[in-house]
Amino acid sequence: MxxxxxxxxxxxxxxxxxxxxxxxxxxxxxxQLLLRRHPIAPHTAVAALAGLNAQAADHPYLGLWARVEDFRAEQLTELLHARRVVRACLMRYTQHLVTAEDFQVLRPTLRPVLERVQRSAFGRRTRGVDLAELVEVGTKLLRGRTLTRPQLGRLLAERWPEHEPGALAWSFQYLAPVVHPPPDGVWGRRGGHTPMALADDWLGAPTATAxxxxxxxxxxxxxxxxxxxxxxxxxxxxxxxxxxxxxxxxxxxxxxxxxxxxxxLPDAPRPGPDVPAPPRFLPEYDNLLLAHDDRSRVMTREVRSRVCVGAGVAATLLVDGVVRGTWRIRRDGACATLEVEPFEPIGAADRDRVTGEGLRLLAFAAPDADEGRVRLG
The missing domain is CATH 1.10.10 (Arc Repressor Mutant, subunit A)
Structure with a gap:
């Protein structure tokens, strides 16, 4: 040896x-790039993070802002339009933003997860439908174009008129490799129907094997x-x-x-426990809070019960690397106020750092406001 x-x-x-x-x-x-902001490209950050939760369009933008030095919203929007980053239903059958390369690996491997949720959520409502045929018919309907979920559902219902169009379209989304192209997932998008495209059409390559x-x-x-x-x-x-x-x-x-x-991984970073961690504001559903069965590394059980309520996961404040409160932005005319609700008192030095970080958050998230305020507790 x-x-x-x-x-x-x-x-x-x-x-x-x-x-x-x-x-x-x-x-x-x-x-998770949270010990300091990193001077890296947003695409590199998305890859390093193994994707960002994208339940709402703005969440990945806020997640990257907390991690990437001098991040600008248009940088991520450009990646979506360039097809280098895609929004799709992936981990835990929720919407994520991942690199095109990660999608090719993750989607086929997560197929059993997505099939399981289809059976759970729409099994009864698609009883009598040959699901392999559903995928085949839906793929032909979607080939070479983009359709919203209601549009696809109505077309599928022509083949299965006795079934709900919505159940058919949702089932297809879980069972077939699809992505949600822009304007879906773009900063500031609110409401509207989710567009779908076949992943191999959008990315120009088939998915890999599981x-x-x-x-x-x-x-x-x-x-x-x-x-x-x-x-x-x-x-x-x-x-x-x-x-x-x-x-x-x-x-x-x-x-x-x-x-x-x-x-x-043997060569992965494991800094010492005394390395400082600056205050950070994370968006709702940030994967830092969802990526472990035991989440005590970032929050206690008591804090978890206040942050993770039902299916919701609040926007959180990290102080010294752990969850210390929640936050939201309120608009009152030209004034934007960041309202922070700490779970326990925050010391004077940390309050100053939290306030400074909060003002930077307002400058990013509410750039049109004439005035920005941070209300801490």
Whole structure:
């Protein structure tokens, strides 16, 4: 055994010292570009983050603003129009913005997740419909053009007139590789029907074959260190233990303070627990809050119960790397006010930093306001 082989095995051997909760927090913040703003291209950031939750059009823009130095909204809009970034139903069967390259890997691998939600949400309402035929007919109808969901539903109902057009169109969206092209997903878009296009039409290439191992690696790069249950919670995939075990020889293995195995990429950043973390305002549904089964690395159970209510996930304030409150912007004529609701008192020094970051947020999110105010608690 040569020296390099011994060194590599030593690097990958399980660590005997547990990673503290704060150390896990700092590692995740580093992957999520939240220890500082980074002077990188937005496309590079979207790739590093393994996508951004895009439940509403503005969320990815706000997420990138919190992470990328000198980010401008038009930069992401240009990526959407250039087809280098796409909006699609992916992880946890919710809308995400991902790079075209990541879509090609993620969509085929997440197919079981999307098929599962179709059965759960629309199984009864599509009873009697041959789903393979539905995909075939819908693909022919959509080939070479863009249709909104209601438009596609009405056309599908010509073949299945006894079924709801909406259920048919939603089922097709879950079962076929589609993307939602602009103006969907563009900053400031409110309401309107969601357009759909076939992914291979829009991107000019077919999707790849399913690769669960690659999905595990993408999660660890963006959110590690992580347990198997964390990867499953982020992706919606099930039974990933065997996949992770097949990668074990390539991964670094740690334990948390509860003794659970944490897997990570050997060369991924794991800064020390004392590295400072600046205040950050994150949008609703930010993946930092949703990418783990155990979310204690960023918020306590009590805080989680106040942030994650039903299907909603509030816009949050991070102080020292953990969730300390929620926020929203109110407009009153020409004045924009950032209302911050802390869950506990914030010290004077942190209040100054939060206020400064809040004013920067208003300058980005409400550039047309003549006056911006931050109301903290």
């Amino acid at each position: 040569n020296k390099r082989t011994r060194e590599t095995r030593a690097e990958l051997a399980p660590s005997r010292e547990p990673l503290s909760l704060r150390a896990v927090n700092r590692a995740t913040l580093a992957r 690769d669960p191992a690659q999905v595990v690696v993408r999660h660890l790069a963006a959110f590690g260190p992580a347990t198997v249950r964390d990867v499953q919670a982020w992706s919606g995939l099930r039974r990933l233990s065997e996949v992770v075990d097949s990668l074990r020889s390539r991964l670094a293995v740690f334990h948390d303070e509860q003794g659970r195995e944490l897997f990570d």
